[in-house]
Amino acid sequence: MSKRIVVLGAGESGAGAAVLAKVKGFDVFVSDMSLIKDKYKNLLNQYNIVWEEGHHTQELILNADEVIKSPGIPENAPIIEALRERNIPVISEIEFAGRYTHAKMICITGSNGKTTTTLLTYHILKNAGLNVGLAGNVGQSLAYQVATQNYDYYVIELSSFQLDNMYNFKANIAILLNITPDHLDRYGYNMQNYIDAKFRITQNQTEDDVFIYWNDDPVISKELKAHHLKAKLFPFAETHEDGVKAYKKDHDIIIEAPDTTFSITDQELALQGRHNLFNSMAASISANVLDIKKEDIRAALSDFQGVEHRLEKVARIRGVEFINDSKATNVNSCWYALESMRTKVVLILGGKDKGNDYTEIESLVHDKVKAIICLGVDNSKLHAFFDGKVDTIQDASSMKEAVDKAFAVAQPGDTVLLSPCCASFDLFKSYEDRGTQFKECVKNL
Known part of the structure; x- marks a missing residue:
């Protein structure tokens, strides 16, 4: 008998997870407490996936072997608590999708700037000719792309809610931009719970992987001492310090890599403002790690179009x-x-x-x-x-x-x-x- 996968929530994330589960031969059921958008209903119907909307039918959910939870559903939702009582594993769509691809994962989180950095990183990689997908909080669902495409790289924006239900997934390149109070209503108004969620982006990383982070963030600096990470550390900062891989010197942004160093003037950057300086540094380091030519990085940094609804x-x-x-x-x-x-x-x-x-x-x-x-x-x-x-x-x-x-x-x-x-x-x-x-x-x- 095939394993039963239940997907809770039928937005971009849930519908994509359901399609991947179906393609992989699982018995799939989708349940959403809200009404499902027509485009996702049509997608589920196209793959002959059984779904319900407007309520959760417990007997059709609590018989699952594994549940994929949409990130918007809090841990204290009654249906999640009922699943935990029965020890039924609850995972995220990203965790599920990661099982079925060998693509390199460039994962980006932070309280601020993650969408801009994700789109900028994707822009650099795509313009350099890499076979790359865009997923997570932006772009199409990672699971749907794994089911229907064959990319060599994914650039993924990850919220703390997505990271909460990721266990074995690994980022080859993890970027942590900053940590400031956010979503504390979902974390019991306990800042440490939120910090722990953000640091999950580094879990399972090995000596072959890279962790890129803002060197001057006091929360990240404190947590680094506690985590003993195995990944190579590539910090960025406003000014040059020992070990920093990207920094500003006068009007130049300097990006250092093992074999090469290159610079771009701050006036050449398409994105202006101090926060965007850091976003550009993080994206540049990740591109450098992937051996993208400095001419390609420089060109992409200067012609990138900004993010809608962000300044x-x-x-x-x-x-x-x-x-x-x-x-x-x-x-x-x-x-x-x-x-x-x-x-x-x-x-x-x-x-x-x-x-x-x-x-x-x-x-x-x-x-x-x-x-x-x-x-x-x-x-x-x-x-x-x-x-x-x-x-x-x-x-x-x-x-x-x-x-x-x-x-x-x-x-x-x-x-x-x-x-x-x-x-x-x-x-x-x-x-x-x-x-x-x-x-x-x-x-x-």
């Missing part, structure tokens, strides 16, 4: 610049956005608070922000922290109201910045929906 310039209207940073779903992301601003800012903040501590951006708000528009169902925490710290603080319950109020307060030469610090699920379907609505409202001014 995305939308329009300049009557002298006011509008920037969409909807992807800033935590305080540290907003810190990076504010740090890169060179004008006075009208800041649109708010959404579903994940246990945020706003002290991290307090001094930047003091120096650069003339007004805050609180966009959320419940703005009480924002008011409790920021009232009296900026000249103007107003509430908005829709994106149109927020944009209208921000434009009314802004003067020519100011920037209206949507950088919410929070998840979007109180008023919007996703951070993409939030950013798209912002752009629409700006264009309609």
Whole structure:
């Protein structure tokens, strides 16, 4: 009798995992508490996979040999607890997919910058002619690509939620950009639990593998002492220090590798700003490790198109610049956005608070922000922290109201910045929906 695989959640990750399980000959069942999008229903039907939506039928799930869980489902969901009680293994889609490919895995995580770094790394590898797929939090599901394609390399963006249910999977090149508080509501409001999840990207690495990380991150530095990693360590930093493989010297970015060193001026980089400097360094080191020619790396770094919803310039209207940073779903992301601003800012903040501590951006708000528009169902925490710290603080319950109020307060030469610090699920379907609505409202001014 074939092994029974149950997939919980039928989004990009779950549907892809179900297809791979079916292709490999397993008895597959898919269950989603929400309604399944038509494109995923059609995909499941195409492979004759049985599915249900809007509920979980326990007797069809608790008879599984193994369960693949979508990353959005928390560990304390009743169905997950029921599976744990019966000692039924629960894994991630990435863990499952990794069993069926010998491709080299370039895996990227961090509290901020991981999408940009993932897309930039993929851009460098693809432009250099490598047979490479893009997966994880961006691109198509890794499992679906393993089922239907034959890539030699994958560049994978990994969230802490995906890392939580990965056990035997190994990153040949692991990149850890930074660790700052995020998703603490999913980690029992315990920062160490979140740190441990991020460091899972290094698990199973051997002497043949590479770990790339930000040398100046205090959390990473402390954890490195505790982990005794076997992988080769390739840190990057703002300034040159012993052992650092990428750093800035005057206006040059220097990338060191065992056999060669090359540089690119900061003005040549397509991505500007201090945070993007680090993203470019991390991507460059990984490309160097893979022996990509320095000319190819340099060309890709200079012609890369940025990420939508991340410090995305939308329009300049009557002298006011509008920037969409909807992807800033935590305080540290907003810190990076504010740090890169060179004008006075009208800041649109708010959404579903994940246990945020706003002290991290307090001094930047003091120096650069003339007004805050609180966009959320419940703005009480924002008011409790920021009232009296900026000249103007107003509430908005829709994106149109927020944009209208921000434009009314802004003067020519100011920037209206949507950088919410929070998840979007109180008023919007996703951070993409939030950013798209912002752009629409700006264009309609």
